Each structure stands twice: as structure tokens, then as C-alpha cells.
Amino acid sequence: MSSYVYKTTRRGVLLAKTVSYQVRLCSGNFRHLEVLKDENNVAIVTMKRAPVNSLNTELLTEISSVLTDLEETKCSGMILTSFSDKVFCSGLDIYEIFKSKPSAIGTSFSTLLEVFIKLYGSTFPTVAAITGHAPAGGCVLGLFCEYRIMVQNFKIGLNEDQLGFNAPSPIVKLMINTIGHRNAELALTSGRLFTTSQALQVGLVDEIAKDRTEAFEKADGFLRRFEMIPPLARNFTKQSMRRALLQDVTINREKYTEGFVSMISLHEVQQSIAAYLDNLKNKKRNAH
């Protein structure tokens, strides 16, 4: 069990280091996730793939499976977060897309799209409590949610261009929908990572929190907004606003996956990823 446990109040979620908690979701046996539910059927889904929650196929599959479960059990809201106070999610597992077989890259990407369809299209309200850095696929996971609360002094953004490949068109659209065309173009073409406060300024995140506890209080505050709204009406509106993107990804999932695999498999892209990994390792070495 993680050292952090979430203790629920009447309708709130308070983070506390305590040994008792409410209901654990028992439908799945997860290696990289902890899923807790409070008495109001709000789920707290915590990614715990140390050290940086990189999204490999196994973690993505677990997220996908939890989302199915939450739909089936008519969950009333979901908070997506990380076990780490430094990294929310470091994006796709680079080692799964570097020097890998096309089939493995395809499976990883296609599973990410599955998560997109289920999370972006979920019938229940979703909020990301971003407790640390959220580059690339980490930012994408946050964007799939309806609302983002981010702890101060971290970085978030779509830095794919820095790795030598571009974000696929549905992601570009998602970014445009969130921060507007001009900001999205400037950010995507330079692979920009925003600080938490810059992200708030452009609307990439909705609120800043000073720490994890405040992030949870604010996430709970967001979910409470819907207490008096009939869920059916709320969901109808959500689906109608998200339908075009959802249909695009659902219909063209295979096409997007093939496109991603071809792009990642290019020799130049693999070289860029290798250089990026060297850079990451050097940065770490120099920090010591």
C-alpha cells in the first residue's frame, strides 16, 4: 500500500497519512495503480509506476481497465493523480518506442488512444491533480480530463517536437481547444514546457495549488460543483462538446496508430530520441 492514503470527509477528499481508508475498488488487481473510492462513489486513481509514471502498455492497459470499471459502477467523479510529489507522469515510456518493434510501438500508442476514448469521453466528471511534472503524454493525460489543478513550480506541455516527432492532429486539436490557436501553435512548434504559473496564464491548467493536499481540496471543490446538476444533462452537454474529437479518434484509431508507428520508426526520429535520451542522462549526471 502507498504511504499516502486518502481519507474522505462528508463529500470532500482530504489527504492524510493514516492507516484507515474507505473502500478499495476490488474489481481489479493492479500493479501500477491504486484505486480508492469514497462513500459518494468518487474514485481516486493514483498512478504508481516508479520512478516517473512513464506510460508503458501495462500501465495504459490498467488505466483503460479502471475506466471501464468506473463506467460500469456508475462512478460519480474521478481524480487522477500520481504517487509522486515530483512527477505526475513523464509521458510515454520512451524505452517502449525506442528501438522497438513496430508492433510494440503500435500497441503502446493504440492503448493510449483507447485511454483517450474512455477518459475524454467518460460520462462522469474528471479532474487531474497534477502533483509534479507533466511533459508530453503526461500533459495529454491531463488534457483528457475536464479540469486540471497543478502544484506550483513544475512543468507541463507537449514537448514532442524536442524529441524529433510531432503531436498527432487530434492532440493538436485538443491543445487548440484548451489554450487557443495562437498559443497552441507557438507552444507546439517549439515543444514548449510551461511552468505551472505560465500554464495557468494560458489556460493549460485551471488552478494552482501550493501542495498535494491543496490540489486535492481543489479537485474536490471542482467535483462538488456538479452536486446540484442532473448527471444526465451534464453528460449530454459534455458528450456534445467532445463528440467530434471522440468520433475522429474512434473511427481513425488504426490510421493514427499506423501514422505514429511510421513516424517513430523513421531513422531520423530514432536518432533524435537517442540524442534526447543521452541529454536526459547527461542532465542527471551533471546534477550529481
Ligand SMILES: CCCCCCCC/C=C\C=C\CC(=O)SCCNC(=O)CCNC(=O)[C@H](O)C(C)(C)COP(=O)(O)OP(=O)(O)OC[C@H]1O[C@@H](n2cnc3c(N)ncnc32)[C@H](O)[C@@H]1OP(=O)(O)O
Ligand atoms: C486526442 C488524442 C489522441 C491522440 C493521442 C495522443 C498521441 C500522442 C501523445 C503523446 C505522445 C507522447 C510521446 C511521449 O510522451 S514521449 C515521452 C516524452 N517524455 C519526456 O520528454 C519526459 C522525459 N523525462 C523528463 O523530462 C524527466 O525525467 C522528468 C519527468 C522531468 C523527471 O525528472 P527527474 O525527477 O529528475 O527524473 P530523471 O530524469 O532522473 O528520470 C528518472 C528515471 O526515469 C527515466 N525516465 C524519465 N522519463 C521517462 C520516460 N518518458 N520513459 C521512460 N523512462 C523515463 C529516466 O531515464 C531515469 O531513468 P534512470 O534512473 O534509469 O536513468
